[in-house]
Amino acid sequence: MTEENHMEMTIDSRSANERFARVAVGAFMTQLNPTVEEVEDVKTAVSEAVTNCIIHGYEGAVEDIVIRCCIREKELELWISDRGRGIPDIAKAMEPMFSTKPEQERSGMGFAFMEAFMDTLEVTSAVGKGTTVHMTKKIGQGNAWED
């Protein structure tokens, strides 16, 4: 049984930090004894959320992104927030293939992947104030060091 544990970090909204953010969360969750697959799921979801803060939230400006991570029993809970421009229509934004920046090589699959790889996904946002993505995932009994 894992004890409750908590981690919070603030990073600059630079694309070079996308990797750092997902690797840090991946390292933090190892105490849950996750499978390789579970770590990859979480890393993908973190990468999507952080990239969205950089590209859509701040649109290239360098500001703060806050990543909060909590482990309780066998569950990982994550909050990824920016204080950027916000999302006017959250339901529309979450539709697969929907992107407000298709011309910038965006696929509109970010929320679809977060949904596919995590157990729950909740988005709260206010225009001009910012966006928070809240995600949870139950981590199984799998052992990452097996086979």
Add this chain to the structure above:
Amino acid sequence: MEDKTKELMELQKSRLIIHVPRELDDHHAREIIQKADNLLETHWIRTIVFDFEETGFMDSAGVGMILGRYKKMQYMGGKVEACAMNDRIYGMLKLSGLAGIITMKRRAGR
């Protein structure tokens, strides 16, 4: 830097083979897009092959990168292929609907 470009992009006559790096996120995709589009402007390229042999991690930026090149190639009458993806990346490309528009080749055992 120059050496890295050579490794990343390989020209075989009218085929451009892009050796996708170990991790493909928005940060890496920007660099690949810029280099690929430079070559598309200066060379006669009919096929772009994304080789995922080395790639362990990809997020939706990879999907956007492929879609963007697909649109360009369609406009120029060329095609796009992806090969050697692991199970996970293959699943993500399928979920994004890419299976229907580009050629996806999986190498056995991967």
